[in-house]
Amino acid sequence: MTAELGHFALILAMFIAMVQATLPLIGAQKNLPVWIELANPASYLQLALTTFAFGCLIHVYLISDFTVVNVVQNSHTAKPVLYKVAGAWGNHEGSLLLWVFILSLFGAAVALFGRNLPPAFKARVLSVQAMIAIGFYLFMLFTSNPFERVTPAPLNGTDLNPLLQDPGLAFHPPMLYLGYVGFSIAFSFAIAALIEGRVDAAWARWVRPWTLAAWVFLSGGIALGSWWAYYELGWGGWWFWDPVENASFMPWLAGTALLHSAVVVEKRDTLKGWTVLLAIVAFSMSLLGTFIVRSGVLTSVHAFATDPARGVFILLLLATVIGGSLALFAWRGPQLKSSGVFQPISREGALLFNNLVMTTGLAAVLLGTLYPLFIDVVGGAKISVGAPFFNAVFLPLMMPMIVAMAAGPFLNWKRGDLMPALGRLRFAFILALVAGAAAWSVETGGSFMGVIGIALAVWLAAGVLAEITERVRLFKAPPAQSLRRLRRIPRATWGMSLAHFGMALVIAGMAGAGGWKEESIQSMKPGEIVHVGGYDYRFDGARKAEGPNYDLVLGTFSVFKDGDLFVVLNPEKRFYPVTQMPTTEAAIHTTLMGDLYAVIGDEEGTDGKYVTRIYYNPLVVWMWIGTLVMMFGGGLSISDRRHRVGVPHRRQPLAPAATVPSS
Amino acid sequence: MRFYLCALLFVVFWSPAGLAVNPDEILKDPALEARARDISKGLRCLVCQNQSIDDSDASLAKDLRVLVRDRLRAGDSNEQVVTYVVSRYGDFVLLKPPFNSATLILWVGPFLLVIAGLIAIALFFRKNQTTAALPTGAKPLSKAEEKRLADLLAEAEQ
Numbered sequence: 001m002t003a004e005l006g007h008f009a010l011i012l013a014m015f016i017a018m019v020q021a022t023l024p025l026i027g028a029q030k031n032l033p034v035w036i037e038l039a040n041p042a043s044y045l046q047l048a049l050t051t052f053a054f055g056c057l058i059h060v061y062l063i064s065d066f067t068v069v070n071v072v073q074n075s076h077t078a079k080p081v082l083y084k085v086a087g088a089w090g091n092h093e094g095s096l097l098l099w100v101f102i103l104s105l106f107g108a109a110v111a112l113f114g115r116n117l118p119p120a121f122k123a124r125v126l127s128v129q130a131m132i133a134i135g136f137y138l139f140m141l142f143t144s145n146p147f148e149r150v151t152p153a154p155l156n157g158t159d160l161n162p163l164l165q166d167p168g169l170a171f172h173p174p175m176l177y178l179g180y181v182g183f184s185i186a187f188s189f190a191i192a193a194l195i196e197g198r199v200d201a202a203w204a205r206w207v208r209p210w211t212l213a214a215w216v217f218l219s220g221g222i223a224l225g226s227w228w229a230y231y232e233l234g235w236g237g238w239w240f241w242d243p244v245e246n247a248s249f250m251p252w253l254a255g256t257a258l259l260h261s262a263v264v265v266e267k268r269d270t271l272k273g274w275t276v277l278l279a280i281v282a283f284s285m286s287l288l289g290t291f292i293v294r295s296g297v298l299t300s301v302h303a304f305a306t307d308p309a310r311g312v313f314i315l316l317l318l319a320t321v322i323g324g325s326l327a328l329f330a331w332r333g334p335q336l337k338s339s340g341v342f343q344p345i346s347r348e349g350a351l352l353f354n355n356l357v358m359t360t361g362l363a364a365v366l367l368g369t370l371y372p373l374f375i376d377v378v379g380g381a382k383i384s385v386g387a388p389f390f391n392a393v394f395l396p397l398m399m400p401m402i403v404a405m406a407a408g409p410f411l412n413w414k415r416g417d418l419m420p421a422l423g424r425l426r427f428a429f430i431l432a433l434v435a436g437a438a439a440w441s442v443e444t445g446g447s448f449m450g451v452i453g454i455a456l457a458v459w460l461a462a463g464v465l466a467e468i469t470e471r472v473r474l475f476k477a478p479p480a481q482s483l484r485r486l487r488r489i490p491r492a493t494w495g496m497s498l499a500h501f502g503m504a505l506v507i508a509g510m511a512g513a514g515g516w517k518e519e520s521i522q523s524m525k526p527g528e529i530v531h532v533g534g535y536d537y538r539f540d541g542a543r544k545a546e547g548p549n550y551d552l553v554l555g556t557f558s559v560f561k562d563g564d565l566f567v568v569l570n571p572e573k574r575f576y577p578v579t580q581m582p583t584t585e586a587a588i589h590t591t592l593m594g595d596l597y598a599v600i601g602d603e604e605g606t607d608g609k610y611v612t613r614i615y616y617n618p619l620v621v622w623m624w625i626g627t628l629v630m631m632f633g634g635g636l637s638i639s640d641r642r643h644r645v646g647v648p649h650r651r652q653p654l655a656p657a658a659t660v661p662s663s
Numbered sequence: 664m665r666f667y668l669c670a671l672l673f674v675v676f677w678s679p680a681g682l683a684v685n686p687d688e689i690l691k692d693p694a695l696e697a698r699a700r701d702i703s704k705g706l707r708c709l710v711c712q713n714q715s716i717d718d719s720d721a722s723l724a725k726d727l728r729v730l731v732r733d734r735l736r737a738g739d740s741n742e743q744v745v746t747y748v749v750s751r752y753g754d755f756v757l758l759k760p761p762f763n764s765a766t767l768i769l770w771v772g773p774f775l776l777v778i779a780g781l782i783a784i785a786l787f788f789r790k791n792q793t794t795a796a797l798p799t800g801a802k803p804l805s806k807a808e809e810k811r812l813a814d815l816l817a818e819a820e821q
């Protein structure tokens with residue numbers, strides 16, 4: 001019964017979405033207030049229905065209802081409760097339901113929090129949201145229904161892939177989708193603006209918090225996935241330039257560009273068409289990301305063709321959304337007139353430079369991800385595009401931006417002076433040189449990119465601090481005045497500084513892990529000692545045990561630093577009998593300088609000898625700390641005054657000159 | 664098969680345990696071993712999804728790792744080893760595709776885009792300049808407005 005109720009709720013939600021996609025839009029066009037008003041209740045109703053459907057799916061998972069195909073394929077009675085719940089979205093059909101649930105969540109949030117939006121504009125935004133939703137409802141109901149039944153019901157399920165039975169990965173999809181789907185708001189705002197033919201400072205101010213929220217979630221989602229790979233895959237790798245990772249990285253690049261160009265629209269009334277285009281691109285990348293992961297097109301073009309119904313639907317949906325929005329942009333975009341004028345060396349110029357790098361970086365990743373498919377389709381020789389390609393192309397593209405990132409905030413709007421800005425960065429420059437030299441002196445034959453990375457990270461971090469120092473005129477003004485200035489810094493500015501500072505931390509972590517990683521792979525008898533990264537690891541043997549739904553081998557290492565016991569590490573090697581798959585649970589001890597990382601492998605012979613892998617991964621923790629700092633910066637920026645009070649009013653095209661009130 | 668594809672949500676195609684190089688494969692000479700690792704990172708495990716033979720525990724990856732080490736022990740240079748592996752498995756084995764007519768767009772594309780972007784920005788600024796030269800319709804500040812602006816700025820300074 002529950003499954004059918006969920007199924008009906010989805011069908012009903014689709015019809016609600018059809019109403020929401022048409023009537024408010026017509027109402028806005030013909031100025032019919034009653035039709036415009038319809039958008040709000042329709043959004044709430046859609047949310048209620050998708051919440052109900054999503055709840056139904058989780059319920060059938062919790063009670064292990066094996067008459068539902070989806071549960072059979074992704075669950076098992078012995079699975080821990082957390083993964084029964086997470087199993088609901090750890091598969092194709094369920095993740096699509098999560099997608100539409102989050103989409104309706106954002107739609108209802110716009111209806112609720114968008115009270116300061118002009119009603120007609122809001123109606124158009126919600127209509128566009130509903131159009132996207134219709135595409136997804138149709139896709140689910142016709143090709144990927146999570147509530148499909150099976151008879152006769154099997155006695156038990158085939159379990160969720162053990163790699164996905166992990167807390168990091170349980171929360172990774174919802175986080176990632178909050179980011180992907182969040183960009184749908186920016187997209188809907190862009191389409192609504194194109195329909196109205198108007199983009200102004202108020203528009204940019206409305207779009208910003210939504211885009212920031214999506215960006216914060218997407219950053220978190222990507223970091224969660226990366227963190228999971230780091231501890232779960234068993235050798236401390238955290239980014240592989242795998243197509244599925246690229247799929248989540250591309251919307252992030254587009255979204256980051258969008259955040260920066262929206263600032264220019266808000267403050268300087270220019271780059272409007274470009275910003276609208278970026279909003280379209282960001283969401284298109286989210287759609288592409290969802291679908292290249294979901295469609296199986298990555299394994300090969302042929303896997304894609306094995307399920308033609310899904311494949312064709314996906315292509316049609318992508319073509320409609322991306323093609324349609326770009327066509328609308330080509331038609332209406334030129335009407336968006338900009339008035340602001342600026343010099344190449346200026347704050348706007350720096351933000352534009354960010355956009356140039358972000359978009360070319362995005363294009364490079366897109367090209368590298370899809371190129372093997374493209375060559376395959378046109379019948380050329382099969383080629384591989386992997387990490388060495390991306391490192392060779394993407395990293396050099398990004399470096400100039402990191403250099404510019406420290407200087408940009410020093411430049412004035414409209415017309416900046418480069419030399420004074422660089423003068424204020426002289427300490428940052430010296431620090432970066434010293435740090436780079438220090439890093440070089442302890443170079444151990446790892447990639448030289450590590451040294452460059454450390455220097456860039458210090459340059460950026462010091463640049464951010466120099467900017468704050470300058471802003472409060474520290475040591476140049478009396479301390480009391482500096483303090484007052486510090487308190488007056490708007491939250492959005494703090495947000496920017498924190499996000500940039502977080503980026504510096506992330507770069508430091510990447511550089512450390514990339515340049516100074518140490519590893520030792522060997523067979524060890526109990527009592528044997530290996531020396532890795534300044535620590536002595538004594539293997540104390542391994543024993544077999546049983547987990548809730550797996551068998552495990554539990555190894556024990558006593559780690560000594562200068563002869564004193566530092567920490568005991570217990571790596572596991574698990575075996576899941578239902579899926580017949582092994583997993584590695586590395587034991588990791590995190591310090592600010594680096595992670596101690598131990599893995600236990602297969603048993604060798606009978607005398608308690610095991611293959612062991614010991615790694616020292618320097619500075620890794622700074623990647624995660626840096627991401628949290630970036631996310632916090634984004635959150636702080638959302639909470640800025642100008643988004644909460646002083647409801648942004650649309651400037652009338654020809655406003656009468658405001659009279660200056662005498663204070 | 665479909666179930667398998669579907670069950671995998673984000674990163675999925677790595678072999679489960681992710682344990683690659685085994686102790687018995689490691690060469691005695693650390694310099695030679697380091698070179699083997701370097702080469703391995705650029706070679707694709709042919710049966711895996713986007714995984715180098717250095718990261719994969721598929722048996723084919725192991726065979727390739729041993730092959731690379733055998734060639735190195737026989738005195739091949741790094742280039743000779745790679746050329747040998749490519750001659751047996753084709754360009755598909757290289758994670759960094761070679762530069763040739765089939766990969767021209769892939770390698771040159773990003774840099775062409777940077778140049779195209781710079782040209783677009785240059786054009787934007789030229790247009791921007793001409794628009795700037797045109798009267799914008801805004802009147803210059805009146806005396807009272809200028810004074811008010813100066814007052815406001817002075818206020819902000821304190």
